[in-house]
Amino acid sequence: MQDDAAQKQTLLGADELVLNMGPQHPSTHGVLRVKLKLDGERVRGTECVIGYLHRGVEKIAENRTYQQFAPYVDRMDYVAAVSNGLGYCEAVEKLLNVEAPPRAKVIRTIMTELQRIASHLVWLGTHALDIGALTPLFYCMREREEILKIFEKYCGARLTTHAFRIGGLQYEAYDSFEKDVERFCKDFERRIQEYVDLLTGNSIWIGRTRNVGVLNAADCIALGASGPILRASGVKWDLRKAQPYAAYDQYKFEIPVGTNGDTYDRYMVRMEEMRQSRLICLQAIENIPAGPILGKVGKVLKPPAGEIYHSIEAPKGILGYYIVSDGTTQPYRVHIRPPSFVNLQALDKMARGHLVADVVAIIGTLDIVLGEVDR
Amino acid sequence: MSPTLHAVIAFLQTWWVELVSGVVIVAVVPLITGYMVLMERKLMADMQARLGPMRVGPHGLLQPIADAVKLLIKEDIIPDDADKMVFWLAPVVSMTAALTAMAGIAFGPAFEVARDINVGLLFIVGVSSLGLFGIVLGGWASNSHYSIMGALRSTAQLVSYETAAGLALVSGLLMAGTLNIRAIVDAQYSSGVWFGFLTPVAFFIYAVASIAETNRAPFDLPEAESELVAGYMTEYSGFRWACYFLGEYANMIVVGAVATTLFLGGWLRPFPRVHWLNWLDAVPALFTAAVGVYCALRAGKQPVRVQVWFMWAVALACFAVALILAVPLAVAPLKFMVPGLNGAFWFLLKITGYIYLFMWLRFTLPRYRFDQLMHLGWYILIPLAIVNVLAVGVAMILEMEYGWNRWLALIVTTILTLATALFLLRLNDKRAAAATSAVPPEGPATEDSYAG
Amino acid sequence: MLDKVIFFFFAGVAILSAALMVTRRNAIHSAIFLITTLLATAGIFLQLRAEFLFIAQIILYVGGIMVLFIFVIMLVNLDVALHQIQFSRQKWVALLVTLALAAEVGVMLWSSRGIPGQGFLLPNAAPASQLPANTEALAGRLFDAYLLPFEIASVLLLVAMVGAVVMAKKRT
């Protein structure tokens, strides 16, 4: 797209006006620059300029051993670090065709589901703040604090946890782990009702989100959008059910699906997902099987030459790992398919024809994290 | 002594009350605004499961002074090719408009600056609408693209909601029959009931319109942080920004005062003419005494010694005020002071309640989009206000000519207005639904997504 | 005595800001000075005990018409307008003509001063205290003797509104 800086900016002339929602704009969830082509107040087209947070993670992976690269994975989607770690560890285990012990699988599932709730809480707080509701943010952060305490007690870190190891877990679950998770889940039921009271029935909230950023199923599939965005458009596709991994096949939970794929449906889908995750955690902590927490994996990992692609259902969507190994201790190539990067493609189609205020709501509902987009 | 000196002394003798209260307004209002900001931050914190400013003074009570000093010391940045004169003038206009409007308010039967000019209420509404210039010129002078858009938006919002507020006031004034503030409150005293209960629809419309007029809560679009950074206030910093802020909060007081005077019975105590409720006169003294006792109890628990003293000082101040309010009740010769002091207490209590509602809405409701905001203003509020004026007029005629009971007439007409309101809302929903379906989303028909 | 002080203050402000309004190059500055003139005139209305007009002037003129002016100036006042010369070429001739007019009216007022019954010495007005409440008197007169002009004025405003909307609509 050629840069139309020479555009004549007339308030009255009403031909195209390029407005920069710059990298430091308060509501672009990190360093994303959106060039909005405006006709008066209506958006004619958007163009995302990304790369401000590019750290070259995939190049670094080529001269790190498999264990050394694990902490880098948490820095990509820093809001849902645990699920990144799970995806990477399972990918390498698949490469080594080693199976994590059942106890490790169950604890991994519990931690990932807690991380999904935490990630959705961050999304809900910032999304509501962008649309003007000041209070939900603090309620969500209060609940997220509980989850982060559990992570801290388990592996010492809150945000970039590096909780899992290739082949299983590093740390045994601390003794009051089950009690903490149960107390959180019991309390979370009442908390979700607080968000519902604040937002779901609120006519201004519905006014701002109903029929905003509509993406029908065909467009979703065409643009490769995944996760809550795909499910809100009516496509019932969730890797936890479609390609079960870790211990998801042992638990019963539904996949919430929306109807007309607008921001309100995506809000309802994510709220329902939080409830489902809570149910999974409750079922999981009833019987965490005893046994070892680390599979038969040597100190030095030399996976056989070859390549694999393994994807999991991260809170934002399908998170895929494509690893090519050349038999040495360091991977030949690691490519990561981040859900936020792919979902961001849908921004242009969603925002077209809406007002500037809606673009902010649409960026919120896409739930993108720039660490993941730029890698 | 020269004649001019005589003239000046004569002038001072006749007008010293007005001059003193004028000076009091200009000096005290910034302090009140500071503490309103603190009250808002504390309330917001309380509703959001956190503590709010706690660091400066006990429970953050000295925070406004710290804010004021900070704003005074802050560097005053003027954008390079901004229009110097207009850039300086805009915040001043916005602040003076709000402060002059306060001159018309009667904070109690005795405390009034502009000795009841017979266009009292209109004066307040008229002068406070001049604040609009502060916003427009501010947006224009800092010639950055964002602030011009913010200024244009807030002007459109102010102009359209002023119409709705004006019409709502008209239906209130129909009941009162006069514009003079003292006469309005006397009319409510003689009718024994507040006009807010007689014309509830007008009160509701005025409440909503006044929120929009002060750019607050669900209508705070101009400084919607998420979209246009800070609207017309983007380029302002330091003291100039404080002027804008002072103007906004003073405007809130003005709007609250107008609503209280016209709809909540000004300085009348609730149920003013019900004699067996006369013990309500003691409530002001008891209320302040209760606050004093609370502060005294809490003083012991303060961690830092200076905070203990401060809490004791606040407790003593409350007890002093309680004493001032109680003594005239008991001592016979001081009886004449009772209506003045109690009136002021009730007036301030009602304004605080009204502003508490403003703040409450700000913490809970998300923000309207600009077209929804204008849609609400023009398609729903203004027609409803017009219908309400007609309805109240009809009610007045029914009551005077045909001798209906006043309450019956007003209930009938309020139901009539609400019926039209429902009709309006249904009409709008149908139209809105038609509008969205009519606009074909530019979906795959025009452009194949696979093409990317 | 107080009346004189107030009158001279407001008159001075009015004339000064009117003069500034006419001479400013930037349209926004002249609009601001016009607003000050209007507010000063409102002050004079107050001094003449015409309270309702004082408020009408502030709300209608300054709050209504001047907002319109500033809006249009903001929309139209591009930097291209600033560079063009603001004053027409024959401004000195115009100045001369107006001063001649001023001199003529001045002489007329001054010469009639001596003749009783004309000029300054007209019957003295009633003191301020006996004046009826201004708003009520105005309303009374407006709605009985001048009801027809009142209706015509509302029709005039309606026509103006329709005209303005049609004029400013985009030619789509």
Place this chain on the structure above:
Amino acid sequence: MMPIGYYLFLSMALFLIGAIGVITRRNVIVVLMSIELILNAVNINLVAFSRMFGDVAGQVFALFIIADAAAEAAVGLGIIIAFFRNRETVMEDEMDLLKW
């Protein structure tokens, strides 16, 4: 009440300044503003005489003048916007065609 002469001089001064504005300024908007100023001068006269004769008719008429000024400003500015959209300028000299 002060002698009427003061008010006559004040309104004459404002009227003259307005007239100068109308004649010498090239920017149409400032011309329109000067006309508003002239209307204001007339208002002062009306109110002064109404105050002197104690008859409120003058003030009623002043109210009508304000209404008329509003109508005139609205239509005038409408014309200016329509003109500006076509010719990108607000200078009087360019308004030399009856139909463009």
